[in-house]
Each structure stands twice: as structure tokens, then as C-alpha cells.
Amino acid sequence: MSHTPFRIAKVNTDAIAGNVKRLYEITGVDDVLIVVKANAYGHGMVPAAKAALAGGATWLGTADIAEALTLRDAGITAPVLCWIHAPDETFDEAVENDITLGAVSVAQLNAIASAGHRAHTTPRVHLKLDTGLSRNGASPEQWADFMRTAAELHASGDLDVEGVMSHLSNTSDADDLEQLKVFTVGLSELKDAGLEPKYVHLAASLAALTLPETRFNMVRSGIAAYGIAPTEELRPEQFGLTPAMTLETRVVAVRRVPENTGVSYGYLHRTAGENTLALIPLGYGDGINRDASMNGPVLLNGETYPVAGRIAMDQFLLNVGDDPVAVGDHVVLFGDPALGQPSVHDWAAAANSIAYEIVTRLIGTRLEYEYVGNA
Numbered sequence: 001m002s003h004t005p006f007r008i009a010k011v012n013t014d015a016i017a018g019n020v021k022r023l024y025e026i027t028g029v030d031d032v033l034i035v036v037k038a039n040a041y042g043h044g045m046v047p048a049a050k051a052a053l054a055g056g057a058t059w060l061g062t063a064d065i066a067e068a069l070t071l072r073d074a075g076i077t078a079p080v081l082c083w084i085h086a087p088d089e090t091f092d093e094a095v096e097n098d099i100t101l102g103a104v105s106v107a108q109l110n111a112i113a114s115a116g117h118r119a120h121t122t123p124r125v126h127l128k129l130d131t132g133l134s135r136n137g138a139s140p141e142q143w144a145d146f147m148r149t150a151a152e153l154h155a156s157g158d159l160d161v162e163g164v165m166s167h168l169s170n171t172s173d174a175d176d177l178e179q180l181k182v183f184t185v186g187l188s189e190l191k192d193a194g195l196e197p198k199y200v201h202l203a204a205s206l207a208a209l210t211l212p213e214t215r216f217n218m219v220r221s222g223i224a225a226y227g228i229a230p231t232e233e234l235r236p237e238q239f240g241l242t243p244a245m246t247l248e249t250r251v252v253a254v255r256r257v258p259e260n261t262g263v264s265y266g267y268l269h270r271t272a273g274e275n276t277l278a279l280i281p282l283g284y285g286d287g288i289n290r291d292a293s294m295n296g297p298v299l300l301n302g303e304t305y306p307v308a309g310r311i312a313m314d315q316f317l318l319n320v321g322d323d324p325v326a327v328g329d330h331v332v333l334f335g336d337p338a339l340g341q342p343s344v345h346d347w348a349a350a351a352n353s354i355a356y357e358i359v360t361r362l363i364g365t366r367l368e369y370e371y372v373g374n375a
């Protein structure tokens with residue numbers, strides 16, 4: 001069977017590798033952990049992970065154990081940390097596959113130690129402290145018990161407590177620095193409990209790029225590695241980061257229509273005169289956010305046009321007016337603005353969302369991934 005791909009997410013692995021290098025230059029840390037959860041924010045987990053390692057990443061991170069196991073199945077042997085676990089997780093497969101586990105409670109520490117006994121190995125854990133985000137780290141009132149248990153299991157050789165981490169809210173620099181203070185208290189309590197883990201990490205992309213105090217000896221970066229800024233107020237080029245993904249397709253139909261022709265479901269758009277419509281075969285079935293209807297910028301033959309009317313499941317239209325367009329013409333939804341292409345941040349603005357969501361929501365069941373680059 002063969003077919004011609006036409007809904008294409010083109011991912012430049014050299015851009016990912018280059019962005020990892022930039023993260024080392026900017027942060028000066030010993031270890032950059034690249035987060036490849038959620039299919040590497042829509043970029044394809046295994047190729048993105050390999051590109052990150054080629055760029056010098058010493059760690060990979062995922063949310064779930066299943067994601068980490070996919071990396072192992074692909075032959076990736078680098079350290080992998082993951083931090084969201086099922087309530088009844090046994091940790092057996094994770095421990096057998098040498099996956100480093102974020103731990104948030106005494107119960108998790110004990111469960112991980114038990115998995116280590118069953119596998120005759122010493123599992124590696126990073127203690128996850130909540131310092132204000134109110135998500136799943138151990139909260140300060142739990143620290144005494146949590147740290148005592150961790151220290152005991154470390155001393156007895158049942159666990160290797162090799163890291164301590166927390167995660168910031170990105171509310172403001174002041175709020176993040178407040179969390180940094182709480183984290184610093186946590187580190188000193190941990191020291192009092194007898195533990196000084198090798199890896200200390202707090203910053204994700206935003207703090208890694210903008211708050212030097214939070215860097216310690218490792219940062220965890222996802223979005224920046226893909227060449228996307230961590231807030232809509234920043235742009236990747238400010239940090240020398242290159243967008244890795246180009247979302248592209250080709251015009252599949254062209255028609256000339258009279259004035260006042262309704263366009264797509266709900267006729268949100270009607271032609272103002274005799275106009276040419278170009279049919280673009282991408283829709284919310286591919287993860288294109290329907291909130292960008294009437295808005296999302298699309299590059300076609302050197303011009304940028306907003307989506308005309310609603311984005312449907314499989315397609316949407318552009319109204320190119322009287323401009324020339326032909327079936328087969330190349331179309332870019334987002335890519336590298338340095339090449340004159342709309343950016344993922346432009347789509348975030350058009351959809352009233354954030355760039356993280358625009359790329360991570362891409363659905364790969366019919367979208368085809370094409371990897372370019374040597375990394």
C-alpha cells in the first residue's frame with residue numbers, strides 16, 4: 001500500500017538538538033533534563049528524545065511510567081525520570097527498566113522500595129516537594145515523615161535518593177522566588193534528615209530561561225527544547241531558540257465563487273465579492289484548535305491569510321480574494337517566523353490559547369510526521 005502524505009508535521013531534529021545546546025549555554029547547569037511527555041508536546045516522543053540526547057541532554061523526563069517504558073522499548077538507555085503515578089502503581093516494570101521515579105509520599109517510597117526488593121535492585125528516586133503549586137508534591141506538613149522515611153530507606157540501601165525537585169507556578173517572578181524560598185527550606189530540612197541528593201532541580205523552561213536563582217545543578221525543560229517560548233509574552237528568538245515543527249499541507253481544491261457565498265459550517269464567513277476559495281485539508285481531527293476559526297494565520301504562496309469560516313473536522317477554507325492559487329500549492333500553518341511563516345504563538349493568539357496547547361493537541365492518527373535533520 002502506498003499513498004501520498006499531505007497532512008504533515010515536519011520536525012527538524014537539528015533544531016531540537018540545537019535548542020538543548022542553547023539551554024546549556026543559557027543556564028550553565030551540569031544537567032539538562034528534556035521533558036518528552038505527551039508525545040514530546042506533539043513532536044513525536046522517540047525521535048524528539050533521540051534529538052535531545054544528540055544535543056547533549058543527560059536526562060529525559062516523562063509524566064507517566066508508560067511513556068518512560070516506550071523510551072526504553074525504543075532502546076534509549078539514558079536516565080529517565082517520571083513523576084505521575086497511578087494510585088495503585090506497583091512500580092515493578094519501572095524499577096525493572098531502570099526508570100527513576102519521582103516520589104511524593106511515604107506510601108510511594110515504600111511501594112518503590114518493595115518493587116526494588118522484588119527486582120533485587122536499588123530503585124532511584126527523586127523526592128518531589130510541593131512548594132506552592134498545590135499539585136502532587138509532598139506538602140511542607142508532610143516533609144518530616146516523608147524525609148525521615150526517605151533517609152531510612154536510603155541508609156538501608158532500599159532506595160537511592162538521588163534527587164530532590166519541585167515545580168513552579170509561573171505566576172510572577174515574585175511568586176516563583178517565594179517558592180524558591182520554600183524549596184530552600186526543604187533542602188535544609190532534607191540535609192538535617194541526613195540526605196543531600198546529587199540532583200537538585202526546580203526550574204522548568206520559564207525559570208530556566210529567566211530566573212537564574214532557580215537553576216541549581218539541573219533544569220527540566222520541555223517547551224523551550226521544541227523552540228517555543230514558555231509564555232505568550234516571550235518569543236523563542238529572544239533566547240536563540242529555533243522552532244522545531246512546521247505544520248504543513250497542500251491545497252486540495254480551488255473554486256471561484258460569487259459575492260455573498262457562505263463559507264463552511266455556520267456561514268461565519270461570506271464572500272465580500274467574487275472570490276477564490278482554497279480548501280486546506282487539516283481540521284480538528286488533526287488537533288487544529290477550532291477556536292482559531294476565522295482567525296488562524298496560514299501561509300500560502302507568500303501571503304498570510306486568516307482561516308475563512310469554521311475549522312471543520314478534516315478541513316477549512318481560505319479566501320484568497322483574487323490572488324492566484326492552484327491545487328497542490330504548499331501551505332504552512334505554523335513554522336519558523338524567521339522564514340516568514342506564522343508561528344505557533346500566532347496560532348495560540350488566534351485560538352485564545354497557549355503555544356503549549358497548540359502543539360500538544362496535534363493528533364497523529366492521520367497527521368504524518370516527517371523528520372528532517374541529522375540529530
Ligand SMILES: *Cc1c(COP(=O)(O)O)cnc(C)c1O
Pocket residue numbers: 035037083167203204205206220221222223224230
Ligand atoms: C511538564 C513539566 C516540565 C516541563 O515544563 P516546560 O514549561 O515545558 O519546560 C517540568 N517539570 C514538570 C514537573 C513538568 O510537569
